[in-house]
Amino acid sequence: MEVNDVGPTAAVGGVSDRELWARAANGDRDAFGRIFDRHAKTVYNHLFRRTADWSEAEDLTSAVFLHAWRRRSEVALDRDSALPWLLGIAERLLSNT
Template sequence: MTLRSEMMNDRDLWDLAGAGDTEAFGLLFDRHARAVYNFLFRRTASASDAEDLTSSVFLLAWRKRTQVVLDRDSALPWLLKVADYAARTEWRSVRRYRLALARAGVARDEHPDHADEVAAQIDDERRMAEVRRAVRLLPRHERQVVELCIWSGLDQQAAAVALGIAVGTVKSRLSRARQRLQGLLVLPQER
């Protein structure tokens, strides 16, 4: 990939990927995979689930590259919307699986993931689970703007595009969410 292509915006790279340019798609992946992974890690509080879902998001992006037209210079809002759908679909699938096991009276054989033995990852997941529990208490519309603006670093305009709402609505939801979270999250020194 040339220096010129690395300076191209996402929309131009997306168009090239749609024409079959795998290097252009690879550059899009390099630009946004970390942001998608972080979004999903914050959603799931599981590193392995976030990795799997990130792969699913980019697989779907590759499959849809000729059908989806980006309306902004960045692909990130669209990728995060796909990530949101992927996480919700995964939760529904896991919930149905657990309900089916419970109805069948089958005990699940729980084997911890060997990666969870890494102390840093366990601590990260524990902290993220605490934050996720607090964010989960927010109304869905406020939770969405927190996930997009605060966790994923989208500006309010990009979040508005991803959610299909006005920028002013994003601003007011974000303000209310911040106020609620201040009351829900206890900092370590306050415990």
């Protein structure tokens, strides 16, 4: 899995995850892509440490972001970073597998 190595909590270009999330909720795919670029590597690493299987970690990372995409209009971030919420999704997916 290749993802950009942008700091997980860094607001690239001065735009927080909360702002990007609001844009994504309104249908901006590029904004969601930026959230993915910021956090996919961290989510993958977390899942790899928990599963010790790179293939399963990749599949679960995809599932985390698919779930996030589907729920983007239902969820309002209460923090500037989406990472805690994404890791929560990852943990719930792990418990279901």
